Amino acid sequence: MIRIVRGREPDITQVEREWRLARALIEWHERGRRAYQQTWSRDERAARFRQGYTVSRGTLWRRQHKKCAYCEIRISHAEDTEHFRPVNRYWWLTWSWENHFIVCGTCSGAKGHGFPLRMPAASIPEPDDRLCPRPGPEGVWVDPAAEDPRAFIGFAIETRGPAIRWIPTGIDAEDRGQATIADFGLANDERIEQLGEYLADLEAEDDLPAVRAAAARGEVDAARWGALVRRTVTAPRAPWRALAHDYLTDVRAALHREYGVDLPPLPDIIDARPAPTPAPPFTADPLLDALAPLDALYVRSARAAKVPREHRERALTALFDHRPRWTSTALHAVFPAKTPSTLKTWIREAPDLQRDGDDIRRIRDR
Numbered sequence: 001m002i003r004i005v006r007g008r009e010p011d012i013t014q015v016e017r018e019w020r021l022a023r024a025l026i027e028w029h030e031r032g033r034r035a036y037q038q039t040w041s042r043d044e045r046a047a048r049f050r051q052g053y054t055v056s057r058g059t060l061w062r063r064q065h066k067k068c069a070y071c072e073i074r075i076s077h078a079e080d081t082e083h084f085r086p087v088n089r090y091w092w093l094t095w096s097w098e099n100h101f102i103v104c105g106t107c108s109g110a111k112g113h114g115f116p117l118r119m120p121a122a123s124i125p126e127p128d129d130r131l132c133p134r135p136g137p138e139g140v141w142v143d144p145a146a147e148d149p150r151a152f153i154g155f156a157i158e159t160r161g162p163a164i165r166w167i168p169t170g171i172d173a174e175d176r177g178q179a180t181i182a183d184f185g186l187a188n189d190e191r192i193e194q195l196g197e198y199l200a201d202l203e204a205e206d207d208l209p210a211v212r213a214a215a216a217r218g219e220v221d222a223a224r225w226g227a228l229v230r231r232t233v234t235a236p237r238a239p240w241r242a243l244a245h246d247y248l249t250d251v252r253a254a255l256h257r258e259y260g261v262d263l264p265p266l267p268d269i270i271d272a273r274p275a276p277t278p279a280p281p282f283t284a285d286p287l288l289d290a291l292a293p294l295d296a297l298y299v300r301s302a303r304a305a306k307v308p309r310e311h312r313e314r315a316l317t318a319l320f321d322h323r324p325r326w327t328s329t330a331l332h333a334v335f336p337a338k339t340p341s342t343l344k345t346w347i348r349e350a351p352d353l354q355r356d357g358d359d360i361r362r363i364r365d366r
C-alpha cells in the first residue's frame with residue numbers, strides 16, 4: 001500500500017454530491033432521524049447508494065494510476081467506486097470524493113462493510129443544527145489518501161526451504177497497519193503468491209541479473225540499476241512499488257555486503273504531505289446560508305436535472321418567503337442549470353406566483 005493523491009475534486013462530483021446529499025438529508029430529517037437507516041428497504045438502499053458512484057470512477061482510476069488503492073495491483077478498468085467508510089453507516093459520505101477509492105475485487109471483497117474505530121465506543125455524530133453532516137470518529141484502518149501507509153505497513157521476509165516470501169506486515173506501535181492488512185486480506189495466500197511471482201519476474205528480467213553480474217566483478221552498473229529503479233519504484237504506474245522499493249533496498253545492501261559495491265541509493269517513496277483538507281459537503285452560498293437549513297436543502301435539491309415537484313415547490317416557497325419579489329435573472333442565478341423556459345414553467349405552475357415581464361412576485365391573496 002502506498003500513498004494515494006486524489007487531487008482536486010472534479011466539478012461534476014461536487015455538483016452531483018450537493019443535490020444527492022441534500023435529498024438524503026431531507027429524507028433523514030423528514031422520515032425521523034433515528035429511524036432513517038431502517039426506513040429504507042434493502043433494495044432502496046442499494047439503489048440510492050449506487051447513485052453518484054459513476055461520476056468519480058474514471059477520474060479517480062486515472063489519478064490512482066490505474067491501480068488498486070489498497071494492494072497496488074493493476075486494474076484494467078474502473079470497477080464500482082469503493083467507499084472507505086462504508087455507506088451503510090456513513091450514508092452522507094456516499095457521494096464524497098474523499099471517501100472514494102478504486103480498488104480491485106479481491107480487496108473490496110475482503111474489506112466488507114465494517115469500519116473499526118480507534119475508540120470503539122465512539123458514536124457516529126448526527127448532522128449539526130444546519131443539517132450539515134459532521135466528520136465521523138477516527139477509524140483504525142490506514143487511509144492511503146490521508147496518511148502514508150509506509151509508516152504503518154512494511155514487509156517481513158520469510159524463508160521456507162528454497163522459497164523466500166515477502167509478506168506485508170504491520171510496523172506501527174498501534175497495530176493499525178496489521179489491522180489493515182488483516183481486514184483487507186493484504187497478506188492472504190493469493191496476495192503473497194502474486195508478490196512472489198512479481199519478484200521472481202524481476203529476478204528473471206535482464207536488468208537485475210546484469211546488475212548482480214557487474215557487482216560480482218566489483219563493478220557498478222549504474223545505468224541498468226537506474227533503469228530498474230525507474231521502472232519498478234519511481235514510475236507511478238508500476239504495481240507494488242512499496243515492495244519493489246524494499247526488495248531493491250535489500251538487494252543493494254546484500255551486494256554491498258558481498259562485493260563491497262555501492263549502488264546509488266533508492267529514492268524515497270514516502271509521501272509525508274499532510275492529509276488534504278476535505279471539501280465541505282456543500283459549497284458556501286450566502287443566499288442559501290440565509291435560508292432555514294431545510295429550505296436551503298430543498299433549493300439544492302431543486303438544482304438537479306430531475307426535480308420532484310414537491311421539492312421544486314418547497315424551494316420556490318422558501319425563496320419567496322425570503323424575498324417576495326425576484327427578477328427572472330436573479331432566480332436564474334439560483335438555478336443556473338435550468339433553462340429560462342423551465343423556470344417559466346415553474347412560475348406558471350406555482351399557484352401563488354405571478355410573472356410580469358422580468359418581475360416575479362407572490363400574490364398572497366390568490
Ligand SMILES: [Zn+2]
Binds near residue numbers: 068070071106108
Ligand atoms: Zn486490491
